[in-house]
Amino acid sequence: MDGKVQELLNTQINKEFYSAYLYLDFSVYFYDQGLNGFGNWFKIQAQEEQAHAMLFLQYLQNNGVKPELLAVDKPDKTFDGTIDVLKETLSHEQYVTSLINNIYDAAHNAKDYRTMQFLDWFIKEQGEEEMNAGDLIKRYELFGNDAKGLYMLDSELGARTYSAPSLQL
Numbered sequence: 001m002d003g004k005v006q007e008l009l010n011t012q013i014n015k016e017f018y019s020a021y022l023y024l025d026f027s028v029y030f031y032d033q034g035l036n037g038f039g040n041w042f043k044i045q046a047q048e049e050q051a052h053a054m055l056f057l058q059y060l061q062n063n064g065v066k067p068e069l070l071a072v073d074k075p076d077k078t079f080d081g082t083i084d085v086l087k088e089t090l091s092h093e094q095y096v097t098s099l100i101n102n103i104y105d106a107a108h109n110a111k112d113y114r115t116m117q118f119l120d121w122f123i124k125e126q127g128e129e130e131m132n133a134g135d136l137i138k139r140y141e142l143f144g145n146d147a148k149g150l151y152m153l154d155s156e157l158g159a160r161t162y163s164a165p166s167l168q169l
């Protein structure tokens with residue numbers, strides 16, 4: 001595997017675990033606020049990110065590369081209130097999209113078609129993650145300022161359950 005592609009894929013394991021840690025931090029914040037549904041939504045989001053990390057790890061192993069596990073940073077976002085957290089989520093997903101695109105560029109330059117195909121799933125997934133984060137902002141802006149609306153939104157987010165990624169390696 002091309003050295004640059006390999007390095008970026010390895011770094012992405014860490015970025016995905018950082019994403020998990022960040023969303024777990026948001027989850028902890030919401031549980032502390034008594035918004036258990038939001039807390040649940042972000043806890044499941046954290047599980048998804050861990051699954052993404054494992055896919056990058058498995059992909060490297062499947063291609064004969066030994067992954068190197070790097071230190072995961074402490075979540076460092078500062079936020080003041082629900083809307084801040086939701087906006088941080090969207091901007092973080094946009095950042096992750098830029099990372100995936102960057103790996104795709106490197107794979108394309110190296111004519112690494114297998115990695116490009118592997119990344120296709122993540123490109124689609126990032127579209128969904130940005131859409132979900134954007135929808136959450138819109139719905140919070142519509143309903144979040146009303147106690148009853150917020151209660152219903154929180155209840156709905158509390159019903160989210162985890163399902164493993166559709167990508168199998």
Ligand code: FEO
Pocket residue numbers: 016019048049052093096129
């Ligand atoms: Fe693994 Fe939310 O991107």
